[in-house]
Amino acid sequence: MMNWNFDGIGGVRHGALLAVMVAFALTIGCNRAPIRWEVDLALPLIDDVIEWTDVFSDTALFSTDGTTATLAYHGALSSWDIASLTQLPDTLVTEDLSPDFIGGPFQVPPGAILLDTEEDIVFQGIDQAFRYIRLESGSISYSVESSTNGYVELHYSFPSVTIGGQEVNLDVLLPPSVSGAIQSETGTIDLTGAEIDLTGVSGTEINRIASQLTIGTPAYLPDTAQVYGDDSIRVSMHFQDMMVRQVAGYFGEEFVDLNVDQTVFDPEIFLGGFIDVSPSRARLEFQNTLGADLRLTLDALSVDGIALDHPAFGVPQLISRADWQGDAVVPAIWEMDLLQTGPSFFELLGYLPQSVTVLGSATLNPLGDVSGGNDFFDSQVPPELVLDLEWPLNTQIEHLRLRQVRDMDPISLPDFNGDLVFEVTNGFPVHWGLEWVWTFDNASLEPLFFAAESPAFLSDMTEDVPVEYRIPISSEMLLSGGQLEITGSMHTDGAVVFSGNERMRLQVRVEGVHEVVIK
Amino acid sequence: MKHGANHTILFLLGLALLLIPAELAAQVEAGISVDSLVNEPFMDQWSATVWGQHRSNTLDHELGGILLRGGMIDRDLVESALANLKGDMGAFGFSAGGLFKWSSTRFWKETDARICGSIQGRSLVDARWTQEMFELAFMGNQGHLGRWDVLDGSQLRTTVWGTATVGLEGRYNNRIELGLAYRKVQMAGQIHTGYFRVNEDVDSLYVSMRADASIDSRAGLGLAINGEWHFIREEAPFAFHVQIQNLGWVVVPGGGPRYAVDTLLETSGLALDGPGWSLETLQSAGFVEDFLNVDTAGVSLQRLPGRCDIAMEYPLGPRSGWDVTLQIGEWMPLPRVMMGYRRAFGKQWQAGIQGVVGGWGRLRPAAWVRWRVPNERALTLFVEDPWGWGSSSAFGRGLTLRFEGL
Numbered sequence: 068m069m070n071w072n073f074d075g076i077g078g079v080r081h082g083a084l085l086a087v088m089v090a091f092a093l094t095i096g097c098n099r100a101p102i103r104w105e106v107d108l109a110l111p112l113i114d115d116v117i118e119w120t121d122v123f124s125d126t127a128l129f130s131t132d133g134t135t136a137t138l139a140y141h142g143a144l145s146s147w148d149i150a151s152l153t154q155l156p157d158t159l160v161t162e163d164l165s166p167d168f169i170g171g172p173f174q175v176p177p178g179a180i181l182l183d184t185e186e187d188i189v190f191q192g193i194d195q196a197f198r199y200i201r202l203e204s205g206s207i208s209y210s211v212e213s214s215t216n217g218y219v220e221l222h223y224s225f226p227s228v229t230i231g232g233q234e235v236n237l238d239v240l241l242p243p244s245v246s247g248a249i250q251s252e253t254g255t256i257d258l259t260g261a262e263i264d265l266t267g268v269s270g271t272e273i274n275r276i277a278s279q280l281t282i283g284t285p286a287y288l289p290d291t292a293q294v295y296g297d298d299s300i301r302v303s304m305h306f307q308d309m310m311v312r313q314v315a316g317y318f319g320e321e322f323v324d325l326n327v328d329q330t331v332f333d334p335e336i337f338l339g340g341f342i343d344v345s346p347s348r349a350r351l352e353f354q355n356t357l358g359a360d361l362r363l364t365l366d367a368l369s370v371d372g373i374a375l376d377h378p379a380f381g382v383p384q385l386i387s388r389a390d391w392q393g394d395a396v397v398p399a400i401w402e403m404d405l406l407q408t409g410p411s412f413f414e415l416l417g418y419l420p421q422s423v424t425v426l427g428s429a430t431l432n433p434l435g436d437v438s439g440g441n442d443f444f445d446s447q448v449p450p451e452l453v454l455d456l457e458w459p460l461n462t463q464i465e466h467l468r469l470r471q472v473r474d475m476d477p478i479s480l481p482d483f484n485g486d487l488v489f490e491v492t493n494g495f496p497v498h499w500g501l502e503w504v505w506t507f508d509n510a511s512l513e514p515l516f517f518a519a520e521s522p523a524f525l526s527d528m529t530e531d532v533p534v535e536y537r538i539p540i541s542s543e544m545l546l547s548g549g550q551l552e553i554t555g556s557m558h559t560d561g562a563v564v565f566s567g568n569e570r571m572r573l574q575v576r577v578e579g580v581h582e583v584v585i586k
Numbered sequence: 587m588k589h590g591a592n593h594t595i596l597f598l599l600g601l602a603l604l605l606i607p608a609e610l611a612a613q614v615e616a617g618i619s620v621d622s623l624v625n626e627p628f629m630d631q632w633s634a635t636v637w638g639q640h641r642s643n644t645l646d647h648e649l650g651g652i653l654l655r656g657g658m659i660d661r662d663l664v665e666s667a668l669a670n671l672k673g674d675m676g677a678f679g680f681s682a683g684g685l686f687k688w689s690s691t692r693f694w695k696e697t698d699a700r701i702c703g704s705i706q707g708r709s710l711v712d713a714r715w716t717q718e719m720f721e722l723a724f725m726g727n728q729g730h731l732g733r734w735d736v737l738d739g740s741q742l743r744t745t746v747w748g749t750a751t752v753g754l755e756g757r758y759n760n761r762i763e764l765g766l767a768y769r770k771v772q773m774a775g776q777i778h779t780g781y782f783r784v785n786e787d788v789d790s791l792y793v794s795m796r797a798d799a800s801i802d803s804r805a806g807l808g809l810a811i812n813g814e815w816h817f818i819r820e821e822a823p824f825a826f827h828v829q830i831q832n833l834g835w836v837v838v839p840g841g842g843p844r845y846a847v848d849t850l851l852e853t854s855g856l857a858l859d860g861p862g863w864s865l866e867t868l869q870s871a872g873f874v875e876d877f878l879n880v881d882t883a884g885v886s887l888q889r890l891p892g893r894c895d896i897a898m899e900y901p902l903g904p905r906s907g908w909d910v911t912l913q914i915g916e917w918m919p920l921p922r923v924m925m926g927y928r929r930a931f932g933k934q935w936q937a938g939i940q941g942v943v944g945g946w947g948r949l950r951p952a953a954w955v956r957w958r959v960p961n962e963r964a965l966t967l968f969v970e971d972p973w974g975w976g977s978s979s980a981f982g983r984g985l986t987l988r989f990e991g992l
Contacts, residue, residue, distance in 0.1 A: 099654070099655055099656045100655065100656030100657055101656050102652060102653060102656050102657065102659065103657070103658045103659065104658065104659035104661075104664065104724055105661065105726075106722075106723070106724065106725055106726030107725060107726035107727070107728035107729055108726050108727065108728060109726075109727060109728040109731060109784060109788045110727070110784060110788070110791060111784065111788055111789050111790065111791050111853070111854055111855040112855055113855045114789065114853065114854040114855025115855070488788075490789070574789055574854070574855055575855065576788045576789065576855070578728065578788065580726075581726070
């Protein structure tokens with residue numbers, strides 16, 4: 068390779084030799100093809116467990132005595148939001164003070180009182196007779212304007228509005244207005260958590276806030292105001308977005324629709340089948356937390372549009388007021404036994420319906436103001452429709468089919484050939500059938516179908532029996548991305564007792580040859 | 587995670603390949619001090635040396651050539667390289683550069699010392715890997731399920747620097763030089779601790795990694811010292827030489843990126859969804875940032891990859907002798923030892939053969955020849971592993987060319 072000829076080589080040629088060597092090196096270094104080699108991979112990818120709580124999400128609470136699991140649910144299906152009690156209408160209050168004379172100027176010395184008035188701010192548009200509210204949120208946006216050529220001091224107090232025990236006041240000092248310009252000040256008072264006495268100045272009224280407004284010239288400023296007949300002082304107070312936490316008073320005889328449409332089984336997950344649902348207890352409760360009497364009428368109960376009959380339907384039920392002691396409440400409860408429906412509510416439920424609908428209505432204070440204006444409501448403890456269910460899992464399952472769909476992101480693993488190895492360990496005492504459909508975003512690839520069976524884990528078995536399945540995969544399939552749809556089917560021959568501890572373990576690993584390419 | 591391990595080693599190897607100027611090969615300077623045998627009188631001296639070498643204890647030319655030029659790496663080549671490791675860590679080194687040294691004819695002031703100096707430019711590549719790392723990268727993990735793969739100490743670093751120094755040269759060519767060092771660039775990456783294991787049933791994976799890497803792309807400036815001390819006495823039956831090169835530090839202004847990984851994953855597979863390690867979080871944005879820490883390096887003081895050579899020569903007769911040289915430093919994983927026999931042929935030719943061991947490779951031969959040309963000039967050619975120029979099974983080659991004025 069090297070035929071060195073050093074004859075006559077000198078200092079100058081030595082540099083040329085180095086240059087030639089560098090050029091040679093660079094030439095070789097630039098003409099590179101991709102480097103490729105194969106590696107044998109065996110890696111675990113997925114290890115997941117499917118349990119009862121995955122099927123019933125967080126709506127289910129299991130208990131077990133070691134042999135039989137019980138699905139016990141006690142929770143609200145729906146809560147009753149009474150908008151008329153929880154939101155006060157926005158109210159605007161304005162005061163406009165103008166002199167009683169024409170011309171001027173009229174000299175007003177420091178410390179003079181121009182207006183001192185005590186009056187109620189009345190909330191309009193409220194059908195109820197409120198005496199007290201505690202606000203969840205709300206605010207007062209105020210604006211004070213003056214065209215008086217002199218300092219104007221304003222003190223607006225609300226003795227019936229307190230926040231953290233402190234009275235809410237507004238103090239504003241406006242400088243003199245010159246050359247006809249109007250001096251003004253605006254701002255906002257946050258009423259979050261405010262407690263408001265709505266009995267007004269007299270203490271016997273309803274829906275009104277006592278206020279005192281004083282306008283004058285400040286005594287501590289040696290300024291004599293020049294007041295003309297066309298001067299004015301304008302005050303506006305805008306009560307906004309007042310959301311009620313607690314309210315007391317008389318709520319009136321209000322008629323409220325009570326309609327509930329509850330999703331039960333998502334048809335995207337529960338494809339079909341039947342579960343023998345035989346609860347030992349199933350009650351529908353209405354818990355009245357209102358400090359007001361109710362007359363409740365349930366008109367209909369339907370499962371996926373199939374109407375049910377029950378002795379309580381259409382019969383008005385008088386529910387007495389809840390007992391409030393401070394912040395503690397003892398609700399009044401009316402209940403109906405769901406096991407008495409015809410046809411059976413749970414037989415219909417066993418067919419995995421999408422929704423359950425309850426239609427009804429309620430009337431507040433059907434007997435009038437029997438409490439003398441002492442109705443009470445806390446928006447954080449609303450009346451609720453509660454399901455009380457206890458279901459021992461000793462049941463029969465017929466062709467129950469569940470589906471999970473997973474998006475598969477593209478995976479760049481060029482030149483891969485191998486297997487995706489699924490290992491299923493069935494801990495349920497029922498036979499499972501599994502179907503996998505892998506659809507690819509790359510339309511040129513045919514969907515991959517795969518079916519497998521996993522035997523039941525029986526009580527006399529001492530070891531798990533994992534079942535392994537292999538799916539051939541390629542880099543093209545991995546790179547495509549797509550969706551993996553897994554459908555599991557379950558069937559029992561007769562009733563089967565579930566302990567509640569059953570689990571299904573799914574493990575996925577990849578084994579194959581990957582050709583690494585370095586470009 | 588295996589894929590990640592592949593990328594790590596490939597990144598290291600790729601970086602090496604980018605920085606290796608192909609097969610520009612020649613062996614390191616090593617101080618072929620043949621002058622001591624012929625006992626020339628003092629006179630104005632200069633020498634210009636260029637060299638280049640690459641060496642590995644694992645990668646033979648066939649595998650190295652594919653890594654260099656591209657192509658398909660056959661499994662037999664990988665298994666052969668694996669067998670060559672013999673339980674040691676794999677190593678690859680590349681060194682190239684040029685050096686010009688001179689000394690003045692005039693004495694400095696009233697002393698018997700003369701002004702001398704040198705200018706040089708060098709580049710280095712040092713890569714090391716554990717046997718398990720090599721096997722993971724080039725063969726995969728399926729062949730050794732259940733084994734703990736230890737990745738500790740796998741690393742790659744490369745640097746380019748130069749120095750310009752001046753100093754004084756006294757009797758016996760003893761000299762000391764001090765000057766400026768300019769380091770153009772340096773990159774380094776290292777796995778401090780790393781383990782990988784997949785069990786026999788392929789349902790348990792353990793990966794841990796604590797590693798860092800940095801790229802100092804901004805040039806650093808500093809000081810470097812070169813020194814030589816020669817014990818040459820007519821009454822002594824041997825000669826002894828000590829040479830220190832590039833003992834110095836540079837101040838690196840910082841600003842380059844630094845990467846750090848410190849993570850552990852032990853799983854029997856990822857859950858489909860949920861917090862922590864799951865397919866859901868793995869596919870979510872920002873997942874990598876959770877365990878890859880990236881920041882910017884600050885100003886730092888870094889040492890140059892200096893080297894110390896210790897050599898001894900022993901004459902066996904008026905025209906022959908043997909020599910041994912020990913080289914330490916310059917990122918070599920093991921000290922490099924050269925031992926050989928030399929002989930003069932007439933007044934113009936000298937030659938020698940040597941055995942070289944250590945550095946980045948195992949035992950290999952070397953040979954040199956020196957031709958004293960007219961007009962007080964000499965040309966020396968040193969070839970390390972002469973079979974490396976024609977055999978695909980050799981593990982490196984080296985070439986040094988020196989032209990000197992006597």
